[in-house]
Amino acid sequence: MDPLGPQGRAHARADGRELDWSILMARAQSGDRGAYHRLLEEIAPYLRALAARRRVDAADIEDFVQDILLAVHAIRHTYDPARPFGPWLVTIANCRITDGLRRRTRRMARELPFDREHETFAEPQANFSEADSNARALMEEVEKLPPGQRFAVRLLKLEERSLKEAAAVSGRSIGALKVASHRALRTLKRVLTRRGHET
Amino acid sequence: MITTPEFINALAANAAPVRRVRPMARAWIWIIIAALVLLLLAISQGPRPDLVERLREPVFGIGLGASLLTGILAAVAASFMSLPDRSRLWSLLPAPSLVLWLSTIGYGCIVNWVGLVPGAVTLGEIARCFATLLLTSVPLSVALLFLLRHGALVRPYEVALGGSLAVAAITAAALTLFHNLDATVMVMIWNLGVAALIVTLAGTFGRKILRAMAPRVLPG
Numbered sequence: 396m397d398p399l400g401p402q403g404r405a406h407a408r409a410d411g412r413e414l415d416w417s418i419l420m421a422r423a424q425s426g427d428r429g430a431y432h433r434l435l436e437e438i439a440p441y442l443r444a445l446a447a448r449r450r451v452d453a454a455d456i457e458d459f460v461q462d463i464l465l466a467v468h469a470i471r472h473t474y475d476p477a478r479p480f481g482p483w484l485v486t487i488a489n490c491r492i493t494d495g496l497r498r499r500t501r502r503m504a505r506e507l508p509f510d511r512e513h514e515t516f517a518e519p520q521a522n523f524s525e526a527d528s529n530a531r532a533l534m535e536e537v538e539k540l541p542p543g544q545r546f547a548v549r550l551l552k553l554e555e556r557s558l559k560e561a562a563a564v565s566g567r568s569i570g571a572l573k574v575a576s577h578r579a580l581r582t583l584k585r586v587l588t589r590r591g592h593e594t
Numbered sequence: 595m596i597t598t599p600e601f602i603n604a605l606a607a608n609a610a611p612v613r614r615v616r617p618m619a620r621a622w623i624w625i626i627i628a629a630l631v632l633l634l635l636a637i638s639q640g641p642r643p644d645l646v647e648r649l650r651e652p653v654f655g656i657g658l659g660a661s662l663l664t665g666i667l668a669a670v671a672a673s674f675m676s677l678p679d680r681s682r683l684w685s686l687l688p689a690p691s692l693v694l695w696l697s698t699i700g701y702g703c704i705v706n707w708v709g710l711v712p713g714a715v716t717l718g719e720i721a722r723c724f725a726t727l728l729l730t731s732v733p734l735s736v737a738l739l740f741l742l743r744h745g746a747l748v749r750p751y752e753v754a755l756g757g758s759l760a761v762a763a764i765t766a767a768a769l770t771l772f773h774n775l776d777a778t779v780m781v782m783i784w785n786l787g788v789a790a791l792i793v794t795l796a797g798t799f800g801r802k803i804l805r806a807m808a809p810r811v812l813p814g
């Protein structure tokens with residue numbers, strides 16, 4: 396007979412997992428990148444579940460997860476391995492989710508959705524075919540950029556992150572990101588202009 | 595959009611070793627800075643001439659002690675509150691000494707009201723009080739914001755308010771130590787007024803300033 400029962404087993408599993416996370420974070424604080432990578436990979440699904448429970452839109456969940464991961468990264472020095480990891484993580488996650496939802500509500504109050512009625516022509520092709528092909532061409536050229544420049548364009552231009560945030564994600568200085576992004580835009584302008592002349 | 599696995603790779607590649615935050619150590623650093631500021635003010639301005647005499651009065655001594663204790667306990671509370679896994683009940687730590695400090699001021703109002711002597715409040719004295727106010731509160735606020743900037747991501751409002759109470763209490767103690775605030779109305783203005791001003795400013799702007807100073811913080 397199982398002395399723990401199903402609930403007891405679930406608790407034991409959760410306790411064991413939390414202990415693992417605590418050990419992984421302690422190692423990450425001393426600079427063990429492998430342990431940190433494993434920790435972030437393991438907590439990501441848990442954060443997704445937390446965000447879903449707070450009624451975050453399915454389309455926005457990954458944004459929220461990344462926001463929480465970045466916060467965890469920025470203040471990982473505030474975790475004390477002598478204490479449980481769960482409450483530390485959940486407090487950060489809840490604060491970031493509340494903050495994110497508040498920001499979104501404020502933005503929604505100022506912005507209007509772009510409805511079909513706003514299109515110039517009724518046929519979708521008339522409105523989007525050119526934009527789609529331009530976007531595809533742009534993405535193709537972005538993929539051809541050197542990795543540093545590609546990452547800078549993705550973070551700063553396509554995802555519209557701030558320089559500070561992009562620097563935190565990429566581990567590069569703000570100056571290096573500015574230079575990479577400037578060079579990438581110059582290359583893209585040159586290549587896309589040439590492509591435009593050829594077609 | 596960058597995918598979460600790519601994002602995790604980027605964060606892990608950027609994981610330099612970090613030094614853990616020790617909340618008591620941070621609180622002690624701030625308390626030592628506060629003591630140094632008071633010492634420098636004592637050297638430059640000199641304590642009020644009747645300080646020894648006034649300290650013999652229980653209400654004065656208890657009030658001064660309670661305001662200093664409120665500053666120290668509020669700094670400790672803000673330091674613990676800035677950590678995500680610590681209880682919000684830490685915010686109650688300075689409450690008993692705060693109540694004691696406010697009651698001594700209230701007691702002075704009710705039992706021993708000292709009226710304003712005509713000509714006692716001069717522009718020069720007000721300017722000196724303002725100088726003490728700025729010389730105490732500005733460096734202590736900057737130091738506290740720097741020490742607790744990691745609190746921006748989790749409890750910016752509570753940390754800013756706790757920190758501002760610490761700054762306000764020490765500033766009020768400095769004003770009591772270095773200026774002849776004998777008239778009850780002056781004691782109220784320079785204690786309660788200053789405390790209310792600093793806490794209100796922190797409530798209004800503290801969150802934003804803390805965010806601006808946060809380590810690699812997200813856009814707000």
